Amino acid sequence: MKVLLTAAQLSRLPVVTVQDGEDVAEVRDVIYSPEAGSLIGLTLNKRGFFAGRLREVLPADAIHAIGRDAVMIPDESSLAEPGNAPDAVGQPPSGRNVIGNDVLTEGGVRLGTVRDLALVVGSRGEVVGYQIDKVGGGEGYIPLPAQLAVSGVALVVPNATEDFVRDDLVGLGAAVDEFRTLLGLA
Amino acid sequence: MGPWLGYVPGDQRRPKNRSLMSTTTWFILLLVVLLLAVAAFVLIRRLRRRGGVIASRDKR
Numbered sequence: 001m002k003v004l005l006t007a008a009q010l011s012r013l014p015v016v017t018v019q020d021g022e023d024v025a026e027v028r029d030v031i032y033s034p035e036a037g038s039l040i041g042l043t044l045n046k047r048g049f050f051a052g053r054l055r056e057v058l059p060a061d062a063i064h065a066i067g068r069d070a071v072m073i074p075d076e077s078s079l080a081e082p083g084n085a086p087d088a089v090g091q092p093p094s095g096r097n098v099i100g101n102d103v104l105t106e107g108g109v110r111l112g113t114v115r116d117l118a119l120v121v122g123s124r125g126e127v128v129g130y131q132i133d134k135v136g137g138g139e140g141y142i143p144l145p146a147q148l149a150v151s152g153v154a155l156v157v158p159n160a161t162e163d164f165v166r167d168d169l170v171g172l173g174a175a176v177d178e179f180r181t182l183l184g185l186a
Numbered sequence: 187m188g189p190w191l192g193y194v195p196g197d198q199r200r201p202k203n204r205s206l207m208s209t210t211t212w213f214i215l216l217l218v219v220l221l222l223a224v225a226a227f228v229l230i231r232r233l234r235r236r237g238g239v240i241a242s243r244d245k246r
Contacts, residue, residue: 097238
């Protein structure tokens with residue numbers, strides 16, 4: 001079953017093994033590829049109120065399923081040491097957190113700031129858009145692939161994105177397909 | 187009435203080596219400082235556990 005979630009909903013979800021039902025970690029950072037629109041992996045926290053960061057990370061390839069209430073992995077060996085994981089997950093780039101980024105069109109119009117990332121989850125994670133705080137107030141969603149450039153400061157999107165800002169996740173679902181068709185990516 | 191905390195009725199002067207705060211007040215102050223330190227520790231710990239959304243440079 002596919003579910004539309006935001007990264008904030010994914011964060012703090014327990015990571016549970018399918019093999020023996022052990023709750024081994026909780027989700028910390030969501031690492032994604034803005035170009036490919038795919039989930040690359042997750043960094044983790046240890047379980048427990050005071051527990052800190054877990055050294056091991058979880059590459060997307062090792063995820064069995066992502067659901068509304070838990071991230072399922074086959075067993076504890078799915079967690080990878082940073083050295084054995086893909087670089088993007090093992091050593092996540094610093095200064096590339098998109099939350100709070102300004103969303104600017106290539107024409108120089110500010111649409112708002114990034115509040116969250118929208119993902120379709122199920123067996124794997126697919127990034128479909130960004131949740132933004134609109135300049136005029138309220139929240140909106142813009143479809144991915146919308147950005148021309150992304151950094152830790154700004155998200156630059158095509159001018160056409162302005163017409164594809166939707167007010168809810170349901171609207172985003174339809175806008176993604178429409179936007180991809182417009183960009184010739186569908 | 188007898189003497190109370192070093193104060194002798196009729197003597198309006200403060201005894202020279204008398205502390206401004208009693209032991210109880212110091213104890214309460216210490217407790218408050220300790221509580222604030224614990225609260226700050228917990229808050230920092232919780233904030234450090236918050237994750238982010240990281241855009242990779244990976245083109246996959």
